[in-house]
Amino acid sequence: MSTLHTVNKSPFEKNSLETCVRLASKGNAVLMYEDGVYGALKNTAVANLVKGAMSNLQFYVLGPDLKARGLDAAKVLDGIKVVNYNDFVKLSVENDKVQAWL
Amino acid sequence: MSDIKKFMYVNRRAPYGTVYAWESLEVVLIGAAFDQQVSLAFLDDGVYQITKGQDTTQLGIKNFSPTFSALGDYGITNIFVEKESLEKRGLTVADLIPLKYEDENDNYAEKDSIKLVSASDLVKVLEEQDVLLNF
Numbered sequence: 001m002s003t004l005h006t007v008n009k010s011p012f013e014k015n016s017l018e019t020c021v022r023l024a025s026k027g028n029a030v031l032m033y034e035d036g037v038y039g040a041l042k043n044t045a046v047a048n049l050v051k052g053a054m055s056n057l058q059f060y061v062l063g064p065d066l067k068a069r070g071l072d073a074a075k076v077l078d079g080i081k082v083v084n085y086n087d088f089v090k091l092s093v094e095n096d097k098v099q100a101w102l
Numbered sequence: 103m104s105d106i107k108k109f110m111y112v113n114r115r116a117p118y119g120t121v122y123a124w125e126s127l128e129v130v131l132i133g134a135a136f137d138q139q140v141s142l143a144f145l146d147d148g149v150y151q152i153t154k155g156q157d158t159t160q161l162g163i164k165n166f167s168p169t170f171s172a173l174g175d176y177g178i179t180n181i182f183v184e185k186e187s188l189e190k191r192g193l194t195v196a197d198l199i200p201l202k203y204e205d206e207n208d209n210y211a212e213k214d215s216i217k218l219v220s221a222s223d224l225v226k227v228l229e230e231q232d233v234l235l236n237f
Contacts, residue, residue: 001229001230003234016114019114022186022221023221023224023228024225025226096232097231097233099112099234099236100234100236
């Protein structure tokens with residue numbers, strides 16, 4: 001069964017991203033949104049955690065939440081896809097279930 | 103096809119600082135009344151929810167930890183605890199409330215509901231679920 005994992009908390013405030021990466025199955029999708037978008041950026045303390053998981057997981061980040069925070073695709077780690085709200089809906093229905101890490 | 107789905111409640115917050123733990127337990131008990139296949143997972147700070155010796159009398163709020171012992175009577179007999187989360191906090195299973203159930207298929211023998219699992223085993227358990235609810 002395929003799972004979409006969502007992370008909406010900053011990885012510097014909560015361990016949601018770390019736990020998500022630890023417990024997601026190979027082939028799963030991970031979408032970072034709201035304060036979760038900080039986990040998608042280059043040169044952070046969690047960048048290696050995310051890069052190390054890319055061979056198992058496909059990461060996405062919500063563009064509108066990047067933009068709201070003055071961030072853009074250039075600051076996002078290579079390999080993470082920037083998506084919009086329609087893509088978020090598609091990901092939700094294309095997967096069998098959603099695991100919303102709070 | 104069966105209408106029974108596998109519901110997993112994932113608990114990752116300590117008990118009294120926020121309302122997550124208490125809300126989770128309420129939803130778990132409601133879900134159990136609907137004859138679904140319910141299991142629980144405690145990981146990260148969620149493991150503190152089921153530690154022994156909780157006493158909230160001086161806080162003036164309800165100590166809901168004894169309620170976990172009733173889950174067996176609601177048919178909730180699979181309570182997964184992540185080994186790594188316990189170890190990181192210097193805890194062992196001996197520090198947890200001994201949650202039990204009576205196995206009606208085995209002459210009502212008393213059995214442990216708590217299953218200590220590694221992160222890699224928990225990955226598989228999560229993968230098997232139909233619905234995941236996080237608290």
